[in-house]
Amino acid sequence: MLSKKTKYAFHALIYLAQHQAQGAVLIQEISEAHQISHKFLENILLELRKAGFLGSKKGKGGGYYLIKKPEEIQLSKIIRLLDGPIALLPCVSLNYYEPCEECKEETQCGLNKVMAQVRDETLKILENKSLADIIEAY
């Protein structure tokens, strides 16, 4: 299951994409529109900015805005940033890999094989779908 953090991130990104014309958008505005705690959302937007998805402007008239095109924002990247690994086991994670404690030969482990397959199919979708794709039908 995706965490609230990730869900909020998606909502915020969608909101920002749909209000690109208006320039910088206040945290406040997004948090009210989606009923998210202002401060919690603030932390999330901060992470998204540090990761290069958003830009920000301080002071009056400030706020957040997308600095990547919605087409260029892969869903997989957002999930990894806020939720961590997409894989079901550390030993098949591409970005958060950790060796299996039990297996000597991971490549010969049946569980590893299946979970690697799940990971591949999941990534095939999440890497090829972008923010733009989910907005289309929103």
Add this chain to the structure above:
Amino acid sequence: MLSKKTKYAFHALIYLAQHQAQGAVLIQEISEAHQISHKFLENILLELRKAGFLGSKKGKGGGYYLIKKPEEIQLSKIIRLLDGPIALLPCVSLNYYEPCEECKEETQCGLNKVMAQVRDETLKILENKSLADIIEAY
């Protein structure tokens, strides 16, 4: 990520499958073989029994044993039993469905669509792979 509970369950099931000949197997034996806390494993085996995967025998010479063929134990069933939903969002979960709080029309939500797709691909694998499959290469 799968919980330890689920991982332990898989290890235990694999162990039981590989020691089917010996009849009932002690919790102790499995917990030692896999370095799992005896009591924690006990709870897990209990759940597996209640769910119909295992049988048990009390008293001396007792223990746990598989009552389903490894071929008939879908990985998806084990994960759902111990970890809950496989889907990434409640609104696309088949077994633990909960309506989306924001969407009026889930069918028209882009996030819902993508996550349903992920769920389908994941299940396509986890429902078609059984305990027997992961033992083969173990």
Add this chain to the structure above:
DNA sequence: TATAAAACCTATCAATATTATAGGGAATTA
């Protein structure tokens, strides 16, 4: 039939992760 072995069951504790809040700092605008 007494004893020991083993699962059964439920409660509770501990550790960790998630969600949320708090509050002063720094930059920007007017």
Add this chain to the structure above:
DNA sequence: TAATTCCCTATAATATTGATAGGTTTTATA
């Protein structure tokens, strides 16, 4: 210079997961 808004870090609250504890019931067997 004052108001606004994001920046940053710490901490508190809550939920989930992982682990432990201890008595109960059943069963084999000596």
